[in-house]
Amino acid sequence: MSDATVTQGEGRFSNRFEWAGYTLGFGIGGFFDGILLHQVLQWHHLLSGVEQARQDIRVLILWDGIFHVLMYVIAGLGLWLLWRARKEFPAAGADRRLFANALVGFGVWHILDSFLSHWILGIHRIRMDVDNPLFWDLLWFGVFGIVPVAIGWMMRRGGSNSSGRVMSSPLALFLAAVIAGPISALPPPDQTQVVVLFRPDITDQQAFAAIMAVDGRMIGSDASGQMWAVDLASGGNPANLYRYGALLVSNSLLPLGCFSWTQA
Numbered sequence: 001m002s003d004a005t006v007t008q009g010e011g012r013f014s015n016r017f018e019w020a021g022y023t024l025g026f027g028i029g030g031f032f033d034g035i036l037l038h039q040v041l042q043w044h045h046l047l048s049g050v051e052q053a054r055q056d057i058r059v060l061i062l063w064d065g066i067f068h069v070l071m072y073v074i075a076g077l078g079l080w081l082l083w084r085a086r087k088e089f090p091a092a093g094a095d096r097r098l099f100a101n102a103l104v105g106f107g108v109w110h111i112l113d114s115f116l117s118h119w120i121l122g123i124h125r126i127r128m129d130v131d132n133p134l135f136w137d138l139l140w141f142g143v144f145g146i147v148p149v150a151i152g153w154m155m156r157r158g159g160s161n162s163s164g165r166v167m168s169s170p171l172a173l174f175l176a177a178v179i180a181g182p183i184s185a186l187p188p189p190d191q192t193q194v195v196v197l198f199r200p201d202i203t204d205q206q207a208f209a210a211i212m213a214v215d216g217r218m219i220g221s222d223a224s225g226q227m228w229a230v231d232l233a234s235g236g237n238p239a240n241l242y243r244y245g246a247l248l249v250s251n252s253l254l255p256l257g258c259f260s261w262t263q264a
Contacts, residue, residue: 013097017088020081021098025105025152027075029144032106033113034071037126038064046117048124096155103152110145132242192233193219195250198226202245210244 037043045060046067047053053060088094117123118137126136198207204225211218211228215236219229232238238249 013088013091013094014085016081017085017094017098018101020078020085021101022105022108023074023078023081025078025102025107025148026109027071027078027105028102029106029109029113030067030071030074032144033110034064034068043127043129044124046124048128049122100152100155103148103155107145107148107150107152110140111149114141114145131237131239134242134247193229193231194238195248196228196230196238196241196246197248197250198228199245199247200226202226206245210241210246213244214238214240216241 034046038045045053046063047060053063082098114137118125125133126140127133130136196207196211198210202210204221207221207225207228208218211230214232215234217231217233219231221228230238230241241249
């Protein structure tokens with residue numbers, strides 16, 4: 001690792017010191033995920049989304065162990081870099097800089113895990129046993145991914161009072177939107193008429209079957225066949241539509257208004 005220094009805020013820090021924080025935060029993010037979600041809450045294992053692995057709990061536990069070994073290696077690398085940069089500990093702002101970089105690394109872990117493990121490879125989701133796994137994926141992505149990165153970046157860019165200014169900046173509005181976004185994906189609790197947006201690969205027949213499966217009555221659909229207006233007055237649970245390929249179940253007035261150009 002280069003000994004080049006970075007000037008920021010109150011002190012000058014080497015790349016070793018910078019990457020020590022990033023790497024430690026990344027490793028801690030992996031441990032947080034593995035210990036909390038794999039072992040304590042038991043919401044998923046590393047390969048819970050792989051059918052062949054899911055058939056044998058020993059395989060799931062083995063790969064959880066391999067994952068933790070990798071996190072030990074990454075955290076060990078961070079500690080080695082921190083030891084190599086130990087002469088910089090007395091520098092003004094070193095403690096805050098290390099903490100800020102660790103926050104960034106922690107958040108980056110969850111962002112990468114979301115994109116790679118949840119949405120690209122599909123080897124697991126945050127919660128495997130719920131009707132709407134996308135909600136939990138997005139909530140985790142926002143709270144433990146975007147928020148730590150944003151706060152850590154603000155601390156890096158600001159001075160000693162930056163932490164007190166974080167929530168008084170436009171960042172507060174951004175964080176509120178990030179957290180509120182997944183919540184808006186929840187189906188409405190007491191609205192019988194809802195708008196359902198299905199995945200592009202869901203055919204008209206599959207969408208109609210999904211609506212029938214939740215005791216719904218079709219009101220209409222758009223020309224693409226992806227967006228449907230559904231009446232659930234018979235008491236069907238709108239959350240169950242997520243099992244059949246729904247991307248969004250909403251009672252928002254905006255999508256309802258779009259049905260002025262839909263077909264019955």
